[in-house]
Amino acid sequence: MATLYDGKMATIYDAMYQTFVDYDEEYKFYNQLIHEYKCKTVLEIGSGTGNLAKRFQENHQDYIGLDYSTSMIAIAKERTKNCRFILGDMRDFNLEKKVDSIIITGRSTSYLTSNEDVNETFNSLHNNITDDGIIIFDFIDANRFIPYANENQLIIHKAEHEGTDYLRESTWETTLLENFMLDWTAKYYIIQNQEKELIATDFSTVRVFTLNEMQLFLYMNGFQIIKTIDRKTYAYDTYVIVAKKRT
Template sequence: MATLYDGKMATIYDAMYQTFVDYDEEYNFYNTLIQEYNCKTVLEIGSGTGNLAKRFQENNQNYTGLDYSKSMIAIAEERNQDCHFILGDMRNFNLEQKVDSIIITGRSTSYLISNEDVNETFASLHNNITNDGVIIFDFIDANRFIPYANENPLIIHKAVHEGISYLRESTWETTSQENFMLDWIAKYYIIQEQEKELIATDFSTVRVFTLNEIQLFLYLNKFEIIKTIDRKTYAYDTYVIVAKKRS
């Protein structure tokens, strides 16, 4: 797994996603599912710069965040000084006490590029969730995203935050049709006086999944799906899965 969003990339990510994502709506979406299954404790994997953490904290919920990036956690801790954050890897982590809900947000599953990555992640979730708990996660739908990326070689996203105009130009190249992996190159710009200034370039290898693949991975790791939600995000067609330990 690549080192994600370190250094200045964490700050750029935080600024742009304030516009890309409606975090109040995002919180309401996940919290509604958590409350539906009577969960009292929540671990968010891919907690990033702590935007969802802020909402959980404001509602006095028992929340822990886990992220792979030191820089992202540093911003999250500054934003949420009373929240608990863990620097860790979703493929191999151990909580001091099991929780009754684990959410993986922001399509962080895209960075699980091998079958071993996926199996290790679901095994870690199985080890850290209570017997009656639920896991909730989203993933990019390969059946819709790959044709879209092939038909749109350059994908542009714009954002304005705190008076600064940002532009992201993304290019995608399919590298493996076996595991539906793509190389993603993203160039980030600031727009000033109608001129764009390059401020960062980010390269990642990501994976998208079919619903059938996810269903099989969960079955092999002793989970059963209890709800599937077809959900459009700001840029991607995704599925959200709610699953529990298989009896």
């Protein structure tokens, strides 16, 4: 798994996603599920720059964030002074004490490009939740996204944050699919005087999944699905899965 959003990309990500994502709504969505299943402790994987962490902290919840990027965690620590963040890999981590809910947010499952990555991640989740605990995660729906990416060779997103206008131009290479993987190239610009200035280029190989694939991965790793939510999120059609250990 590649190093994600390090250096200035972490700052650009943080600025643009303030427009892309309604973090109050995002917190409400996950928090409602956590309370529905009477969870008291939560680990967020893909905690990024701490936007959800801030909201968990403001509501005095027992929260830990885990992220793969040192730069993202540095921003998160500035945003939320008293939250605990762990630099780690979702495929292989060990908490000091098991939690009763683990959420993987922001479609971070997209970076699990091999079957081994997926199996290792679910095994780590299984080892770090209580027997009655739940996992909640989202993933991009391959059946809807691949046709969309094929039909839209250039995908543009605009954002504004603290008086700066941003533009992202994304291209997706879908001709050579293995495990429904796509090569994603994104060019980031700021707009000044109606002219765009390139500030960063990012390349990633990501994976999208079918619902049936995820169902089988969970089953093979000792989980059973208790809820499936078809959810439209920023730029993508996604599914959200709630699962628990299989008894």
